[in-house]
Amino acid sequence: MARLTTKAVEAMKPGRSRREIADDMxxxxxLVVQPSGGKSWAVRYRINGKPTKDTIGRYPEIGLADARELARDRMATVAKGVDPRAEREAKRVAQQEALANTVAATAADFVQLxxxxxxxxxxEQERVLQRDILPRFGDLPLDAVRRRDVARMVDEFGDRPQAARVVLAVLRKMFNWAIERGRVEVNPCTVxxxxxxxxxxxxxxxxxxxxVWQAAEQAGYPFGPFVQVLLLTGCRRGEIADLRWEEIQADVITIxxxxxxxxxxxxxxxxxxAFAVLKPVxxxxxxxxxxxxxxxxxxSGFSKRLKALTASAxxxxxxxxxxxxxRTGLSRLRVPFEVAERVLGHVQSGVSAHYDHYAYLSEKREALEAWARHVESLIRPAPANVVKIGKRRRAVHSVDG
Structure with missing residues (x-):
C-alpha cells in the first residue's frame, strides 16, 4: 500500500492499463489512473458482504486532503450498515421533492388544478399569489412557512385591512388544498x-x-373618466377596471x-x-x-391615484x-326599490328571484338617466333665469360614433 502525497499524486504517470493506487492514510x-492520464478518486467497501465501489470525483478538482475527508465520511456511513450511494440518492430525491414542494411550485399547481x-x-387569485405571496414565501418549502411569518405579513398591510384579508384568504385556501393532497401537514394560517x-x-x-367630478376632470385619462363612469353607473371598481370595448354595444354595457x-x-x-365621458376615451x-x-x-394602482384625486377634491x-x-341617490329620486337594486346588479331573493326574469332594461335606463341629470345639474347648473320646458326625446347613441 503506497503512501500518497500531493506531489506523488500530481507526478503519477499513466500505464498501459488502468491502475488503482490505495492510500495508506x-x-x-x-487513486484511479486511466491509460489516458485521467485521474479520479474512489472508495471500495463491502455492504452486506458484497464488494462495492463508490466514485468520489475527479482529480485535480478534488485534491488529496479533500478526497481523504470524503472517504472517511463514506466509510463512517458504511460502518452504520448504510450504503453511501443509497444515502446520496435518498438525499437527491428528497431535494427534488422539496423543490417540487416549494410555495411557488405549489402555487402554480393550485392555480392550474x-x-x-x-x-x-x-x-385575481393568481395576481394575489404573484404580487403578495410569492415574493415573500416563493422559494421556501411549504412546511417552512410558520404561523409567525403569516402573521407578520398580515400586520405589514397596516391601513389596508381589506387587502390583508384577501391575501390571507388566498394563502389559507392554498394550504388547505395542499393538505388535502398530502403535500404538507399543517396550515400556518390556522387561527x-x-x-x-x-x-x-x-x-x-x-x-x-x-x-369629485371636477377633480376627476382635472385628473384626466385614465383615472378621471374611470371615476366618472363609476359615479354614473354604480358599478364596482373591478368591473369597470376590466371593462372591454367589446362589452360596450351602442348605449349599453354588458358585463x-x-x-x-x-x-x-x-x-x-x-x-x-356616461356616453359623453366614454366617447373621448x-x-x-x-x-x-x-x-x-x-x-x-x-x-390598477388605485390607492396612489385615489390619494391624489381626493387631495385635489x-x-x-x-x-x-x-x-x-x-344607490342612495336613486332612492332620493324616488326610483322604485326593485329597479334601483337591479341597477346595481344585486341578486334578488325569495319567490321573485325564482319567477321574475324580467330584465327591467327600460326602467334601469330611466333611473340612470335621472341620476345623470341630477349629477349634471351639480356640475353644470342652469342659469337662474333659464326655465326648463320639458324633456328631450331620447336618441340611441354609440361609443363607436
Missing part, C-alpha cells in the same frame, strides 16, 4: 384572523359629488357572467352623460380594455362609496 481510498377549474375569479374592517356607510353629498359577482351577465344602460392599438393598466392587465372617500352614493 484513509481506509478504502484509491384548482382555481382555474372552480373559480371565476381565478385571475390567524384578518384585520377588522369598519363597516362603511359613507355617502357623498351633492357638493362633494361636484368637487359578462364570468366577470360578474353573481355569475350572471349584468346589463348597464349608458346615460347621455382613446382606443389604444392592440388593447382590448377601456381603462388598461401596464403590461396587459386591468387598471378635498373630499375623502373610497371608490366603493361611489356605488353607495348612486
Amino acid at each position: 484513509a481506509r478504502g481510498l484509491y 384548482h382555481c382555474m377549474r372552480h373559480n371565476r375569479g381565478w385571475k 390567524i384572523k384578518g384585520p377588522r374592517i369598519q363597516r362603511r356607510d359613507r355617502v357623498l353629498s351633492d357638493d362633494e359629488l361636484r368637487r 359578462p357572467a364570468v366577470r360578474y359577482k353573481t355569475g350572471r351577465p349584468h346589463v348597464v344602460p349608458l346615460s347621455r352623460l 382613446p382606443r389604444l392599438k392592440g388593447e382590448e380594455r377601456v381603462f388598461p393598466g401596464r403590461g396587459g392587465v386591468p387598471l 378635498e373630499v375623502p372617500f373610497a371608490l366603493h362609496d361611489l356605488r353607495r352614493t348612486v
Whole structure:
C-alpha cells in the first residue's frame, strides 16, 4: 500500500492499463489512473458482504486532503450498515421533492388544478399569489412557512385591512388544498384572523359629488373618466377596471357572467352623460380594455391615484362609496326599490328571484338617466333665469360614433 502525497499524486504517470493506487492514510481510498492520464478518486467497501465501489470525483478538482475527508465520511456511513450511494440518492430525491414542494411550485399547481377549474375569479387569485405571496414565501418549502411569518405579513398591510384579508384568504385556501393532497401537514394560517374592517356607510353629498367630478376632470385619462363612469353607473371598481370595448354595444354595457359577482351577465344602460365621458376615451392599438393598466392587465394602482384625486377634491372617500352614493341617490329620486337594486346588479331573493326574469332594461335606463341629470345639474347648473320646458326625446347613441 503506497503512501500518497500531493506531489506523488500530481507526478503519477499513466500505464498501459488502468491502475488503482490505495492510500495508506484513509481506509478504502484509491487513486484511479486511466491509460489516458485521467485521474479520479474512489472508495471500495463491502455492504452486506458484497464488494462495492463508490466514485468520489475527479482529480485535480478534488485534491488529496479533500478526497481523504470524503472517504472517511463514506466509510463512517458504511460502518452504520448504510450504503453511501443509497444515502446520496435518498438525499437527491428528497431535494427534488422539496423543490417540487416549494410555495411557488405549489402555487402554480393550485392555480392550474384548482382555481382555474372552480373559480371565476381565478385571475385575481393568481395576481394575489404573484404580487403578495410569492415574493415573500416563493422559494421556501411549504412546511417552512410558520404561523409567525403569516402573521407578520398580515400586520405589514397596516391601513389596508381589506387587502390583508384577501391575501390571507388566498394563502389559507392554498394550504388547505395542499393538505388535502398530502403535500404538507399543517396550515400556518390556522387561527390567524384578518384585520377588522369598519363597516362603511359613507355617502357623498351633492357638493362633494361636484368637487369629485371636477377633480376627476382635472385628473384626466385614465383615472378621471374611470371615476366618472363609476359615479354614473354604480358599478364596482373591478368591473369597470376590466371593462372591454367589446362589452360596450351602442348605449349599453354588458358585463359578462364570468366577470360578474353573481355569475350572471349584468346589463348597464349608458346615460347621455356616461356616453359623453366614454366617447373621448382613446382606443389604444392592440388593447382590448377601456381603462388598461401596464403590461396587459386591468387598471390598477388605485390607492396612489385615489390619494391624489381626493387631495385635489378635498373630499375623502373610497371608490366603493361611489356605488353607495348612486344607490342612495336613486332612492332620493324616488326610483322604485326593485329597479334601483337591479341597477346595481344585486341578486334578488325569495319567490321573485325564482319567477321574475324580467330584465327591467327600460326602467334601469330611466333611473340612470335621472341620476345623470341630477349629477349634471351639480356640475353644470342652469342659469337662474333659464326655465326648463320639458324633456328631450331620447336618441340611441354609440361609443363607436
